[in-house]
Amino acid sequence: MFDNLTSRLSGVIKSLRGEARLTESNIQAAMREVRMALLEADVALPVIKDFIERVKQKAIGREVMESLSPGQALVGVVHQELMAIMGGEKADLNLNTVPPAVILMAGLQGAGKTTSSGKLAKWLIDNKKKKVMLVSCDIYRPAAIDQLELLSSQVGADFFPVKVGQQPAAICVAALDYARKHHHDIIIVDTAGRLGIDQAMMDEITELEVLLKPIETLFVVDAMQGQDAVNTAKAFADALPLTGVILTKLDGDARGGAALSVRHVTGKPIKFTGVAEKLTGLEPFYPDRMASRILGMGDVLGLIEEAQRSADQKEAEKLMKKMKSGKGFDLDDFKMQFQQMKKMGGMSAMLDKLPHQLTQAAQNMKVDDKIINRTEGIINAMTREERAKPELIKASRKRRIAVGSGVSVQEVNRLLSQFEQARKMMKMVNKGGMAKMMRAVKG
Numbered sequence: 001m002f003d004n005l006t007s008r009l010s011g012v013i014k015s016l017r018g019e020a021r022l023t024e025s026n027i028q029a030a031m032r033e034v035r036m037a038l039l040e041a042d043v044a045l046p047v048i049k050d051f052i053e054r055v056k057q058k059a060i061g062r063e064v065m066e067s068l069s070p071g072q073a074l075v076g077v078v079h080q081e082l083m084a085i086m087g088g089e090k091a092d093l094n095l096n097t098v099p100p101a102v103i104l105m106a107g108l109q110g111a112g113k114t115t116s117s118g119k120l121a122k123w124l125i126d127n128k129k130k131k132v133m134l135v136s137c138d139i140y141r142p143a144a145i146d147q148l149e150l151l152s153s154q155v156g157a158d159f160f161p162v163k164v165g166q167q168p169a170a171i172c173v174a175a176l177d178y179a180r181k182h183h184h185d186i187i188i189v190d191t192a193g194r195l196g197i198d199q200a201m202m203d204e205i206t207e208l209e210v211l212l213k214p215i216e217t218l219f220v221v222d223a224m225q226g227q228d229a230v231n232t233a234k235a236f237a238d239a240l241p242l243t244g245v246i247l248t249k250l251d252g253d254a255r256g257g258a259a260l261s262v263r264h265v266t267g268k269p270i271k272f273t274g275v276a277e278k279l280t281g282l283e284p285f286y287p288d289r290m291a292s293r294i295l296g297m298g299d300v301l302g303l304i305e306e307a308q309r310s311a312d313q314k315e316a317e318k319l320m321k322k323m324k325s326g327k328g329f330d331l332d333d334f335k336m337q338f339q340q341m342k343k344m345g346g347m348s349a350m351l352d353k354l355p356h357q358l359t360q361a362a363q364n365m366k367v368d369d370k371i372i373n374r375t376e377g378i379i380n381a382m383t384r385e386e387r388a389k390p391e392l393i394k395a396s397r398k399r400r401i402a403v404g405s406g407v408s409v410q411e412v413n414r415l416l417s418q419f420e421q422a423r424k425m426m427k428m429v430n431k432g433g434m435a436k437m438m439r440a441v442k443g
């Protein structure tokens with residue numbers, strides 16, 4: 001899920017590489033792309049419009065921090081706004097009431113109501129150490145009642161036995177009474193769903209809601225249904241005082257639109273997501289984590305961690321000392337830098353994360369992964385003395401080095417001029433300080 005959206009969005013960010021700042025026109029172009037990406041992901045139109053407007057307003061005129069490229073600055077804004085349309089803060093389950101706390105489950109048939117009731121019971125038993133009872137009001141489908149009974153035994157919850165011919169309202173009254181007597185902390189009430197919205201179903205669940213006074217009325221909805229899911233959620237939210245949403249089947253190939261739209265359209269927060277068929281496959285919903293996942297930022301954070309792990313600390317410190325003194329930066333250091341770049345996943349992986357000035361410098365130098373390897377080869381063909389004092393490398397030495405590393409003399413020249421540029425770049429970094437640069441990369 002989200003794969004397509006993620007790759008479209010990272011394309012937009014990359015397209016801003018090389019731009020000096022966020023302007024009305026480059027934001028406009030980027031937003032056209034973002035709009036397409038969201039449409040493809042099946043996000044509801046009003047949500048897209050609102051989202052784009054908010055991102056534009058925040059991005060235009062935003063002074064791009066010295067250490068951030070426009071792409072990175074835009075990622076920040078988009079991340080913030082993705083979080084905002086999904087509700088911003090994580091919405092916890094409210095269990096603050098005199099026991100038994102009632103959780104009423106609503107939704108269409110097949111959305112995953114019964115399965116989610118079982119999963120939620122398990123989550124509450126395992127994580128909150130609660131005594132939970134499951135109740136089924138789906139008298140129209142005896143199989144659904146049996147399914148819930150089986151789930152109860154699998155997750156270690158009690159199950160309220162229904163008498164033949166008992167109506168939903170009577171079941172609820174009896175279940176509440178039973179739970180009070182047996183000191184259940186929580187009862188989860190599964191209700192009948194239909195294939196589509198119908199008045200009889202709405203009337204029934206509305207009646208149960210009044211009777212049970214649930215602390216939570218959760219709407220269970222299948223993410224694979226995309227915009228239909230969101231429209232159904234809206235109809236339920238209009239008829240019932242919903243307190244939250246459980247979005248199921250996020251492990252499927254849903255395009256993600258429902259996750260992004262449901263909060264905005266219904267005003268109700270997603271509280272849990274179904275991420276697998278198995279009973280442990282229910283997770284609390286974190287808007288910030290979901291936004292990071294959509295932007296593919298999990299990878300970015302991972303890469304930065306990786307870089308910190310693999311960069312040889314001692315060598316880096318040595319290099320920093322030289323940089324600070326502004327003297328003695330030689331070809332061996334230059335080579336070491338390339339080796340570190342290789343460890344960090346190659347140049348292309350790093351470009352987006354470097355502070356803007358360095359990204360441009362690297363692009364001007366046309367550094368890519370192939371060049372990293374050739375550079376190493378050329379430097380390896382030099383003597384120790386030559387590496388320490390590059391100014392010794394005149395015509396005859398250049399010819400020898402070229403032959404030794406299997407390249408042309410021009411390429412040796414190019415490397416030497418790149419080295420000179422790098423020396424300059426080092427001075428630039430030095431001005432800002434390495435620590436500042438690393439903070440920018442991390443942030």
Ligand code: GDP
Pocket residue numbers: 107108109110111112113114115116193248249250251252273274275276277281
């Ligand atoms: P109900 O009619 O709303 O009670 O729906 P069920 O609970 O019977 O679920 C319908 C189908 O969806 C079942 O086959 C479930 O196993 C499946 N299902 C429910 N939630 C998830 C989920 O999060 N991921 C996956 N992959 N399947 C789910």
